[in-house]
Amino acid sequence: MTIVLRSDDMRRRNRLRIIQIVRRGGTVSRGEIAQAATLSPATVSTISSELIVEGVLIARSAETGPSAGRGRPSTSLSVNPQFCHAVLIILKIGAVNVAIVDYAGTVIAREHFHLDMANVTMEDFRDTLITxxxxxxxxSGLAAGQLARISIGIQGTTDIAGLRLLRSPMTPLTDIPVAFWLEEEFGVPVRLANDCDLIARALNWRDPERYSDNFAAILLAHGVGMGLFLRGxxxxxxxxxxxxxxxxxxQxxxxxxxxxxxxxxxxxxxxxxxxxxxxGKPVNATPQSHVEPVEIIRIxxxxxxxxxxxxxxxxxxGRALGTGLAGIFALVDPFRIAFVGHGAAAFDLMEPALREVLKNSNASAASNIPIDLYVxxxxxxxxxCGxxxxxxxxxxxxDRVGETSKP
Structure with a gap:
């Protein structure tokens, strides 16, 4: 099938490609962008100049010296930290962490709050978040117009659009319209994401060669969760x-x-x-609501x-984890696993049983999968989240070709 892209669609795609190359590279020359994006130097020059005018990128002249030679000094591009800012919120059992980052990802302000979500009402939850x-x-001292987006990481399940918190071990409340509350109050896009998905996203961004197309991040903490990355x-x-x-x-x-x-x-x-x-408690004993990580370390x-x-x-x-992975690998083939959380510090005690289950399963080829640990x-x-x-x-x-307003 032949896909025909209109010129404006191609331009938007190239603009995004250039922004993201600069974001990942930190400080990048136009020549390096052209090579990485497989675009002509003229196209890179035109689009990067637009992005500078819009305030998205900034250009800096390279240092000159005896070896710099004559002629026009080269320039490097980076994202403009002051272009806009985002609010990041991490919700976990008993706590709310709020941070503000600039467009380069630097933390400008950070606050930690206690919140007993086990006993909070819907209205109190809304008011507390906003406050x-x-x-x-x-x-932070920032002007209100500098806020471009609010991103929220949660322990729990969201709707597919990332607008509602459907259920969470943090609270008995269900179907919480968090994004609607905050969009109405602050006038910017708001999205929620499961914490395990955010872990997988971070690993992919941090080390795209190691965590590229197919891998899973499995959280071993009070609960067990997974962020699954397939085909990128x-x-x-x-x-x-x-x-x-x-x-x-x-079982x-x-x-x-x-x-x-x-x-x-x-x-x-x-x-x-x-x-x-x-x-030695019965298997049907009510689960503890909270376990200190030090207890797992002692065991x-x-x-x-x-x-x-x-x-x-x-x-x-280990056998439980191996059984789950064997089922997934039977469906989509084996891939790299990253075990994350304080439970990963005891993975050496789980690994033999986990690999034995994989070895004896239909996914026996997965018994030697690479496994990484982040405690x-x-x-x-x-x-x-950021x-x-x-x-x-x-x-x-x-998408805002030729516009100078903030997103």
Missing amino acids: EIRQTWNA QIINGTRSSGTEFGHMLH ADGALCRCGSNGCIEADAGDYAITRRYR AEAARAGDALAAETFASA DEMPLVFEG IGALLEIDATQA
């Missing part, structure tokens, strides 16, 4: 953010999960599952010191 955003924005795209459900890896069925009539079902992967591999099993230390029950507890978690998920969640917001602003501005 905390305003407080952080006011602390985040994979979601048909109606929601989906990819609820932790709630795939591991029929198995242990009680915090979601209320029995036999979920998380019910054997989440923090509360590990402490429940190690303490891991006991396992490494020869505690058989502790070792079997982590082996059970602190929050920097990745924040980074994914780069997601900035890339959306880039796309919006790329």
